[in-house]
Amino acid sequence: MTFKSVPITCYFIDTDMPDMDISTPIDVVLSPAFYWIKHVKLPVKTLREARRLVPALFEESLTQGNYSYYVERYEDEYLAFAYDEHAILQALQAKGIESTMVRRTYFAQHVFANAKTPFKINETFVLSVQNGIVLRLPSHLIDEAQPLQIPNDLGRLPSIKLSSLARFGDTKRLRVVMALIATIIVLYGIEWGLVFKQNIQIERATASLFEAYDLKPTMLQNRAMLDTLEKLYATQTHIRLGIDAALNLPLTGNEKLTMLDLKTGVLKVKVQPVTSKRMPVMTNHFKKSGVKVQSKQEGKGLLLEVML
Numbered sequence: 001m002t003f004k005s006v007p008i009t010c011y012f013i014d015t016d017m018p019d020m021d022i023s024t025p026i027d028v029v030l031s032p033a034f035y036w037i038k039h040v041k042l043p044v045k046t047l048r049e050a051r052r053l054v055p056a057l058f059e060e061s062l063t064q065g066n067y068s069y070y071v072e073r074y075e076d077e078y079l080a081f082a083y084d085e086h087a088i089l090q091a092l093q094a095k096g097i098e099s100t101m102v103r104r105t106y107f108a109q110h111v112f113a114n115a116k117t118p119f120k121i122n123e124t125f126v127l128s129v130q131n132g133i134v135l136r137l138p139s140h141l142i143d144e145a146q147p148l149q150i151p152n153d154l155g156r157l158p159s160i161k162l163s164s165l166a167r168f169g170d171t172k173r174l175r176v177v178m179a180l181i182a183t184i185i186v187l188y189g190i191e192w193g194l195v196f197k198q199n200i201q202i203e204r205a206t207a208s209l210f211e212a213y214d215l216k217p218t219m220l221q222n223r224a225m226l227d228t229l230e231k232l233y234a235t236q237t238h239i240r241l242g243i244d245a246a247l248n249l250p251l252t253g254n255e256k257l258t259m260l261d262l263k264t265g266v267l268k269v270k271v272q273p274v275t276s277k278r279m280p281v282m283t284n285h286f287k288k289s290g291v292k293v294q295s296k297q298e299g300k301g302l303l304l305e306v307m308l
Contacts (some may be wrong), residue, residue: 006165010150012108013092014095014121014136021095027104027159031112031121031266034091036061037109038052038236039133043229044079047071049076056130057233060083060241070107070160074132081107085162103130104159109134111151131262138247224276238291242267242306245289258301265308272301 009024014031018100042052054069057080065084072079089099108127112119118128121136124146128137188205239262246260246269255278259270271282279295279302286293287302294305 010040010106010154012121012148012150014125015091015099016122016124022101024099025101025103026079026097027154028097028102029093029106029108029154030083030088032108032134033128034088035081035107037082037107037133038080038291039131040078040080040232041073041238047073050080050129052083054080061237062222068160070158072158079109081109083160089162098161100272102162105153105162106154106157108136111154118142118145119148121148138257141260206251238306238308239267241289241291242269242293242308245286245291246304248289249285252278267308269304269306270298270301271304272299274300274302278302 010027010029011020012029012031013034015033036058040057042050042053046215050071051069051175051212052069058067058069062082066086067082068085070081070083088105093098111243112127112134113129113132115127115134118126118137120139120154122128122165124139125136126139127148128142128145160237163305225288243260243262246257246267249269249271251257255271255274257269258272259268261268274282278299279297282302283293283295286306291306294307295305298306
């Protein structure tokens with residue numbers, strides 16, 4: 001894979017890339033393979049309030065790791081990002097890029113959000129904008145892709161600052177020390193007066209929480225708000241599972257995934273050509289992935305519809 005640099009020495013970084021020899025500071029653009037992104041509508045008015053809710057949005061979606069979060073306004077809604085800084089640093093170091101050589105780090109979402117055509121990452125993957133979100137897709141899903149080019153004017157785009165791998169080692173030692181201190185406190189016990197004060201603090205914190213988030217005064221109203229958020233989260237999770245199942249279909253021979261279309265209420269997936277014997281295999285693949293799907297034959301192909 002060829003990485004094209006720009007005058008500010010910026011490189012596109014993907015999980016599937018060759019070793020590099022970096023001797024001067026650089027900026028990097030992270031492939032979507034290094035982060036998770038969600039386009040959500042939240043019942044809050046400020047970014048500060050949104051930041052408090054972001055970890056809960058990704059709670060059941062992420063693999064094991066120590067994640068950091070970033071959120072920004074997107075029209076009347078929000079874009080939320082989750083990324084494992086330690087995993088990113090390890091991947092960079094494995095390819096010959098030391099953390100001390102990285103100045104600024106950009107998400108591909110910010111750099112390529114306005115791209116009019118797909119960009120080729122390598123022979124296997126491409127970058128493509130779908131419904132405003134920059135995705136890393138298998139190249140056979142895209143008919144034509146341009147060579148990857150990073151824009152020159154990245155200075156005003158949002159960026160994140162990566163730490164160093166050494167910091168994570170210090171953090172682990174600090175956690176051990178804190179754990180020992182906590183054990184000593186437990187062994188010597190907590191006085192009844194401290195417990196009493198904590199109860200008062202909890203009551204005050206509860207009142208502040210209702211005021212800060214403009215929560216409704218009754219349990220019934222709060223439950224309605226929670227149900228709305230849970231339905232939104234369930235829909236997004238179902239979309240994610242459906243896309244993952246589509247991208248991992250057990251294709252054989254000349255079978256190809258020819259359509260992946262997300263519209264209001266339904267995710268459409270089309271594979272062709274597919275024999276009648278292979279159709280149940282495709283349907284069962286979605287069911288095993290935890291996705292409810294309806295299937296029907298269209299010409300020589302199979303149309304799978306995931307109802308959201």
